[in-house]
Amino acid sequence: MAKANLHPAxxxxxxxxERLLGYNLKRAYMIVRDDFRRQVEQSILSPRAFSVLxxxxxxxxxxxxxxARKLGIERSGLVAIIDDLEGKGLAQRRAVPGDRRxxxxxxxxxxxxxxxxxxxxxxxxxxxxLAPFTPAEREQFLALLRKxxxxxxxxxx
Amino acid sequence: MAKANLHPAxxxxxxxxERLLGYNLKRAYMIVRDDFRRQVEQSILSPRAFSVLxxxxxxxxxxxxxxARKLGIERSGLVAIIDDLEGKGLAQRRAVPGDRRxxxxxxxxxxxxxxxxxxxxxxxxxxxxLAPFTPAEREQFLALLRKxxxxxxxxxx
DNA sequence: ATAAATAATTTATCTAGTAAACAGTATTGT
DNA sequence: ACAATACTGTTTACTAGATAAATTATTTAT
Numbered sequence: 001m002a003k004a005n006l007h008p009a010x011x012x013x014x015x016x017x018e019r020l021l022g023y024n025l026k027r028a029y030m031i032v033r034d035d036f037r038r039q040v041e042q043s044i045l046s047p048r049a050f051s052v053l054x055x056x057x058x059x060x061x062x063x064x065x066x067x068a069r070k071l072g073i074e075r076s077g078l079v080a081i082i083d084d085l086e087g088k089g090l091a092q093r094r095a096v097p098g099d100r101r102x103x104x105x106x107x108x109x110x111x112x113x114x115x116x117x118x119x120x121x122x123x124x125x126x127x128x129x130l131a132p133f134t135p136a137e138r139e140q141f142l143a144l145l146r147k148x149x150x151x152x153x154x155x156x157x
Numbered sequence: 158m159a160k161a162n163l164h165p166a167x168x169x170x171x172x173x174x175e176r177l178l179g180y181n182l183k184r185a186y187m188i189v190r191d192d193f194r195r196q197v198e199q200s201i202l203s204p205r206a207f208s209v210l211x212x213x214x215x216x217x218x219x220x221x222x223x224x225a226r227k228l229g230i231e232r233s234g235l236v237a238i239i240d241d242l243e244g245k246g247l248a249q250r251r252a253v254p255g256d257r258r259x260x261x262x263x264x265x266x267x268x269x270x271x272x273x274x275x276x277x278x279x280x281x282x283x284x285x286x287l288a289p290f291t292p293a294e295r296e297q298f299l300a301l302l303r304k305x306x307x308x309x310x311x312x313x314x
Numbered sequence: 315a316t317a318a319a320t321a322a323t324t325t326a327t328c329t330a331g332t333a334a335a336c337a338g339t340a341t342t343g344t
Numbered sequence: 345a346c347a348a349t350a351c352t353g354t355t356t357a358c359t360a361g362a363t364a365a366a367t368t369a370t371t372t373a374t
Contacts, residue, residue, distance in 0.1 A: 015227075016276065017211050021283045022189040022204070024302040027229065029186040031309045032179040047179070048361075054174050065321060070172075072184065077362060079323060093322095101321040101370045119173065126178045132308035137301060144290075144298045145181040151289035152188045205330080222352060234331060236354060250353095258339050258352040 032129060039125040044088065045118055048073075052081050056091060056105040057115045063102040072153075090114055189286060196282040201245065202275055205230075209238050213248055213262045214272045220259040229310075247271055 017023045036047055045053065055067050064082060068075040082105065085091040090111035093103040107115065130138050174180045193204055202210065212224050221239060225232045239262065242248040247268035250260040264272065287295050 015212060015215055017208050018303075019299070020279065021287065021299065021302075022186075022193055022279075023208060024299060024306065025182065025186040025189055026204075027310070028302050028305050029179075029182040030229070031306065032182055036179055046360085047183075051174050051180060055172060058172055063321075064323095072187070073361090074363060075322065076324080076364085099321085099371070103322070122177065122179075129305075129309065130178065132304065133301075137304075140297060141301045141305070142176070142178065142181060144294060144301065145178075145185050146175075147289070147294075148286075148298070149181065149184050149188065152286065153184070203329085220352075230330090231332060232353065233333085233355080256340070256352085260353070 032126075035125055035129060036122070040118055040121055044114070049081055049085060050115075050118060050122070052078070053085060053090060053107065053111060053115050054119070057107040057112050060106050061096075061104040063096070063104060065102070067105065085111065189283075192282055192286060193279070197275055197278055201271070206238055206242060207272075207275060207279070209235070210242060210247060210264065210268060210272050211276070214264040214269050217263050218253075218261040220253070220261060222259070224262065242268065 033047060040047075040050065051071055052067055055070060056062055062070075064078050065075055068078050082091065082093065086093060089108055092106045092108060094106055096102040096104045130141075133141065190204060197204075197207065208228055209224055212227060213219055219227075221235050222232055225235050239248065239250065243250065246265055249263045249265060251263055253259040253261045287298075290298065
C-alpha cells in the first residue's frame with residue numbers, strides 16, 4: 001500500500017465547468033429526475049406520462065397537438081404516451097364533434113385519481129428536495145427558473 | 158370559419174406543472190442544451206465531449222474512472238467519448254506507470270486549442286442566455302443551482 | 315374544384331444513459 | 345504465499361427521450 005498513488009483524482013471543487021450554467025442546470029435536473037423516478041415511477045407513471053396526464057386532467061378535451069405544443073415535444077412522441085395512458089385506463093381518445101381529424105383527450109376517473117395521488121407524492125418529493133433551502137430561496141429559485149423560461153420560450157409558441 | 162373552434166387550446170399560463178421544480182428545471186435545461194448545440198456543436202464537440210475535454214485539459218492525467226466519477230456518468234459511457242476524442246486527435250490514452258489497469262488521459266495541443274476556442278463560445282452563448290437577468294440575478298441563479306447540487310450530491314461521489 | 319394546411323400516426327434514426335458481464339490487474343487479509 | 349476481494353477499462357445489450365420524414369384523413373382557403 002505504498003507507491004501506487006500516482007493519480008489521486010484531485011477532485012478540485014472548482015473546475016471551469018462548475019461555473020457553467022448549462023452544466024449546473026443539467027446536474028440539478030438529473031437530481032430531480034432521478035428522485036422523481038425513485039419516488040413516483042413505482043406508481044406506474046414516467047415523468048413524461050405524468051406531465052401529460054396532469055395537463056389533460058386539468059383541461060379535459062385537449063387534443064394531442066395542444067398537449068404537444070404545451071409541453072414543447074413532438075406530436076409523434078405523444079402517440080406512444082397516450083397509447084400507454086389509454087392502455088392503463090387512465091385516459092381516453094374521443095372524437096371531436098367539429099373536427100374529425102382531432103381526438104379529444106379525456107382523463108378517466110381512474111386517471112384523475114392516480115393523478116391526484118401522484119401529484120401529492122410529487123409535491124412531497126419536491127418539498128424534500130427543497131428542504132435545504134430557506135423559504136425565500138425556494139421562491140427565488142422557482143422565480144428565476146420561470147423568468148429564464150419566459151425569456152427564452154417566447155419565440156416558439 | 159365559423160364553427161370549428163371547439164378546442165381552442167386554452168393556453169392558461171398556470172397549469173399545476175408550471176409550479177413544479179422538476180418541470181421548470183427540465184425546460185430550462187432544454188433551452189440551454191439546444192442553444193449549446195446550435196452554437197457549439199458545429200465545432201465538433203457534443204456537450205458531453207466538451208465537459209470531458211474540459212476536465213482533462215484542466216487536469217492532465219486523470220483516468221477514465223476519475224472523469225466518470227466527476228461527471229456522474231458511467232465508465233462504460235465514457236469509452237465511446239474518449240474513443241471519439243482520441244480519433245479526432247484531441248486527447249490520448251497513456252499508460253500509467255504505477256498501475257497497468259488505468260489509462261491516463263492527456264489532452265493534445267490540438268485538444269487544448271479546441272477547448273479554449275470552444276470555451277469562449279460557450280461563455281458567449283451563456284452570457285447571451287443570461288442577458289435577460291440583472292447581474293444580481295445571475296449570481297443568485299448560479300449560487301442557488303450550486304447550493305442545490307451541493308445539498309444532494311454529497312451522498313454519492 | 316383544387317391547393318394548402320392540419321391532426322394523428324408510423325417508421326426510422328439518434329443521443330444519452332444504464333446495467334451486466336468480462337478480462338486483466340491490483341490490493342488486502344490471512 | 346495465496347485466496348478473496350476490488351478496481352479499470354471494455355463490450356454488449358437495453359432503455360428512454362427526442363426528432364425527422366413520410367402517410368392518411370380531414371379541413372380550410374381560393
